[in-house]
Amino acid sequence: MDTNIGPSEMLMHLGPQHAIQPGPYLLDLRLKGELVVDAELKMGYIHKGIEKILENKTYLQGITITDRICYLAAMSNNEVFCGCVERLVGIEPPERSQYIRVIMEELSRIQSHLLGLGEFSTDLGFVTMFLYMIREREEILDLIDTVTGSRITQTYLRFGGVREDFPEGYEQKVMSVLNDLEKKLDQHEDLYNTDSIYRQRTVGVGTLTKEVATELGVAGPPLRATGVKFDVRKDDPYLVYDDLDFKVCTQKKGDIFARIKVRIDEIHESVYIIKQSFDQMPQGPLFPEGTPYGRRTPVMRVPPGEVFYRVEDPRGEMGMYMISDGSDTPYRVKIRGPVYPTMQALPPLILNTYVADVAAIAASMDGCTSEADR
Amino acid sequence: MIDANFILNSLTKTFPNDILEPSIESDKRISSYVNTDAIFDVCKHMLDNLECNHLSCECGVDYPDRNELEVVYHIASYEHPVVITLKVKLPRDDPVIESIVPVYWNANWYERETYELYGIMYKNHPDLKPLLLMDEMLGDWPLRKDYEGFPNKTSKNLV
Numbered sequence: 001m002d003t004n005i006g007p008s009e010m011l012m013h014l015g016p017q018h019a020i021q022p023g024p025y026l027l028d029l030r031l032k033g034e035l036v037v038d039a040e041l042k043m044g045y046i047h048k049g050i051e052k053i054l055e056n057k058t059y060l061q062g063i064t065i066t067d068r069i070c071y072l073a074a075m076s077n078n079e080v081f082c083g084c085v086e087r088l089v090g091i092e093p094p095e096r097s098q099y100i101r102v103i104m105e106e107l108s109r110i111q112s113h114l115l116g117l118g119e120f121s122t123d124l125g126f127v128t129m130f131l132y133m134i135r136e137r138e139e140i141l142d143l144i145d146t147v148t149g150s151r152i153t154q155t156y157l158r159f160g161g162v163r164e165d166f167p168e169g170y171e172q173k174v175m176s177v178l179n180d181l182e183k184k185l186d187q188h189e190d191l192y193n194t195d196s197i198y199r200q201r202t203v204g205v206g207t208l209t210k211e212v213a214t215e216l217g218v219a220g221p222p223l224r225a226t227g228v229k230f231d232v233r234k235d236d237p238y239l240v241y242d243d244l245d246f247k248v249c250t251q252k253k254g255d256i257f258a259r260i261k262v263r264i265d266e267i268h269e270s271v272y273i274i275k276q277s278f279d280q281m282p283q284g285p286l287f288p289e290g291t292p293y294g295r296r297t298p299v300m301r302v303p304p305g306e307v308f309y310r311v312e313d314p315r316g317e318m319g320m321y322m323i324s325d326g327s328d329t330p331y332r333v334k335i336r337g338p339v340y341p342t343m344q345a346l347p348p349l350i351l352n353t354y355v356a357d358v359a360a361i362a363a364s365m366d367g368c369t370s371e372a373d374r
Numbered sequence: 375m376i377d378a379n380f381i382l383n384s385l386t387k388t389f390p391n392d393i394l395e396p397s398i399e400s401d402k403r404i405s406s407y408v409n410t411d412a413i414f415d416v417c418k419h420m421l422d423n424l425e426c427n428h429l430s431c432e433c434g435v436d437y438p439d440r441n442e443l444e445v446v447y448h449i450a451s452y453e454h455p456v457v458i459t460l461k462v463k464l465p466r467d468d469p470v471i472e473s474i475v476p477v478y479w480n481a482n483w484y485e486r487e488t489y490e491l492y493g494i495m496y497k498n499h500p501d502l503k504p505l506l507l508m509d510e511m512l513g514d515w516p517l518r519k520d521y522e523g524f525p526n527k528t529s530k531n532l533v
Contacts, residue, residue, distance in 0.1 A: 044506035052517055214427055214452055217480030228452055236402060236455045308403070308448055308457060310430070319431055321448065336431035336448070344483045373506060 001028055001040035008032060012355070016045050020123045020359045023369025025343070027358070034354050039347040047373045054333040059085055059159070059300045062330065067153035069335060070371035072115060075108035076313045078157040080335075083238065083309045084322040085159050088302050091288050097161040098239045099281040103174075104144065104156060106270040106277075110181075111140040112314035113263045116366040120260065123363040124201055132188055139177050146170065159300070160293035161286040171278045178271045189264055202256040206349060206361035209254055216345040220316020220338050221262045222365055226254035232312040243280065246273050256364040263366075301328050313338045315366055337371040376454050378404050381424050388419055405459040413462050414472045417449070421477055425453045429478035432485065434492035436518045441466045443492055447474075464494065473499040491517040 005011060014027040024045035030038035050069060054062050066081040067074040079101065086092065093101070118133030141151045147164060148154035156163050192198055208218070213226045223230055231248040233241045249265035251258035287294030304326040310319035316338030325331040342365050349365075350358050378398050385406070386393050392412035397405050408416055420426040431448040447460040464471060473496035474481045485496045486505040493515040496502055504512055514521060 044504075044508070047506040049516070215479055217429055217478065219428075230452045236457075308431075308459060310450075310457075317430065319448065321431060321433060321446065323435060332435045334431060334433040334446075340483065341480050344480055 001030065001038050003030075005030065006032075009037070014358065016042075020363065021369070022119060022363075022367055023373075025367075025369050025372075027346070027362070029350075029355065029358070031355055034356070036350050036353055036355055036358065039350055041343060041347050043343070043369070043373055045373070046370055048370075050374045051333055051335060054330055056329060058328050059302060059330065062333075063157065064153075064155050067155055068370075069337065069374060070313075070339070070368050071152055072112040072368060073108060073313050073315070073318075073371075074153050075105045075156065076311055076318055078155065079105060079238075080309060080311050080318050080320045082157045082159055083311065084307050084320050085300075085302060087307045087309060088305050088322065088324050089159065089300075090303075091160045091291060091293065093161050094285050094288055095240065095282050096284040097286050099277045100162050100166065100286075101157065102239050102241065102244070103274050103277050103281075104147065104154075104162075106274050107140055107144055107174075109314045110267050110270050111137045111144070113267050114140065116314070117260065117263055120360075120363040120366070123359045124198065126195075126198065129188065129191065132184070136181055136184055139181065143174055143177055146173070158287075158294065160288050160291065165286060174274065174278070178274065182268065182271055185264065185267060192260065199257070201357070201360055202260065202364075204253075205256050205357050206353065206364060207253065207255045208345075208349060212348075213254065213345075216348065217341045218316070218345050219341065220313070221259055221266065222342060222345075223316070224249060225251045225258035225262045227252045230317075232310050232317050236310060238309075238311055240277075240280075244273055244276050246276075256360060259364045301326060302330075310336075315339055315368065316342065335374055337374065339366075339368045339372045343367050343369075343372045376425055376451075376456070377401065378456050381420075381426075381456060381458060382406075384424060385416065385419070389416060392416065402455050403457055403459065405461070407461050407463065410462050410464065410471060413445075413447075413460065414474055414477065416460065417447070417474045417477045420449060420458065424451075426451045426456075426458060428452050429474075429481055429484075430457065432474075432481055432488065434488040434494055434517070436466075436492060438466070438519050443469045443494060445471055445488065445494060449478075469494040470497060471495070472497050473502075475499055491515065493518070 009032050012029045015021055016024040016026045026042040028040045029036050053065055066077040069077045114133045114137040118130040121129035145151050148156040208226050210226045213223050227250050229248045234248055246269050249262050251261050302324040304324055306323040308321045310317055318338050319336035321334040322330055323332040350361055378401050382396055382404055392409040394407040426449045428450045430450040433446050435444040443464045443466050445462045448457055450457045485499055488494050490504040490507050
């Protein structure tokens with residue numbers, strides 16, 4: 001960014017420590033009056049070197065590390081890592097395990113969206129909504145906790161299956177929580193939609209058009225809010241998503257209001273997916289029969305090869321590129337997180353907006369610095 | 375209808391000398407090596423004619439045994455499910471390659487990251503500087519296999 005400031009211009013640092021940010025990043029703004037005329041994003045404050053760490057850990061240890069990529073999407077990070085290894089080894093989880101994975105990943109998506117909505121509301125000064133969302137999210141975390149034993153970093157998936165089966169009576173428990181959630185969510189949506197200040201701050205603000213969004217390489221809810229029907233679950237199906245009936249939630253306008261609407265719709269859609277999965281889920285083993293997976297934890301040697309596997313994270317397209325050289329550790333792991341392109345698209349998006357809207361726009365993209373830095 | 379076969383045919387027909395060892399792994403995955411000089415034109419062709427309008431990922435890989443670095447591009451699309459993996463081999467002591475930022479805007483950060491982690495130089499990149507690491511680590515190329523790492527370099531920047 002050009003730091004030579006002209007008349008009636010000023011430079012402003014937003015971050016790296018700021019109350020509105022989900023994690024540390026530095027947003028340098030050049031302002032003319034209250035208008036943003038130039039912006040630059042600086043990253044790397046919590047770079048953990050996860051790609052290098054994974055090269056030095058065995059495959060089984062790697063699952064635990066992938067939890068830490070993003071604290072809100074541990075389940076889909078596990079999925080992308082385990083999926084890569086399964087494709088390299090050439091095993092497929094049995095159907096029951098696949099349905100369990102789908103249910104847990106959708107629960108994980110719901111809690112991620114709930115926190116995303118909550119954080120966004122705080123940044124608008126709508127703190128009541130934050131408390132509501134956190135309250136509903138806690139119920140979902142309890143459901144995840146019942147099966148996995150932890151709230152956030154679950155390390156639940158294993159190569160070829162999942163660690164534990166559902167406990168007795170789990171379906172009823174999930175259904176009662178989800179039915180409750182849907183009712184409450186409708187009330188919250190009404191609260192959003194009928195609030196005139198909320199509408200003024202979100203309708204027509206931070207608009208992404210279809211063309212710009214695809215050019216910037218954005219994926220996930222910000223892209224679907226512009227009307228592009230891109231969802232890895234539909235376009236490049238994995239697990240049993242092919243057998244499930246769900247629609248890709250889209251909006252047309254591409255502004256903040258549309259992004260929030262997409263997230264709320266996706267929660268309803270996830271609930272629908274979970275209901276179907278419980279209905280269709282067969283009984284059976286958790287791991288493929290006749291293989292050592294699940295019975296012991298061997299020092300795994302993965303046959304040489306490479307694979308690129310992608311899944312739909314709560315925030316967009318999550319991919320992993322893994323190269324194996326036949327040893328017990330991966331040769332190279334590249335994590336392609338969904339937040340990375342979203343964060344990259346932020347500076348062009350906030351050009352020519354008012355500085356007061358920057359916080360709202362940044363929060364509506366639902367960024368997670370931890371994942372972008374890795 | 376654009377599928378894996380169509381894309382591969384189009385690529386091999388347009389660039390008969392630059393697409394090396396192409397292979398179809400499944401109906402949604404293609405993989406191929408590309409000559410270093412041709413990568414920009416190949417990407418441009420894919421964006422303009424094959425609806426491959428989404429750069430999913432770009433990264434480097436180090437092969438010290440062969441004394442080579444590889445740049446790997448994963449190019450996907452919002453329209454069809456095919457993911458094309460393009461790989462370019464570079465000499466390890468002087469890795470220089472043409473930047474594809476003019477074709478895919480979001481390659482910008484991927485290339486900055488690959489530069490600071492592997493030392494791959496991108497020609498015509500608009501703003502080639504470190505993204506994630508501190509400036510003092512530039513030149514260490516930490517994701518190369520011969521990086522000393524912990525504990526040898528731990529206290530270097532603290533003194």
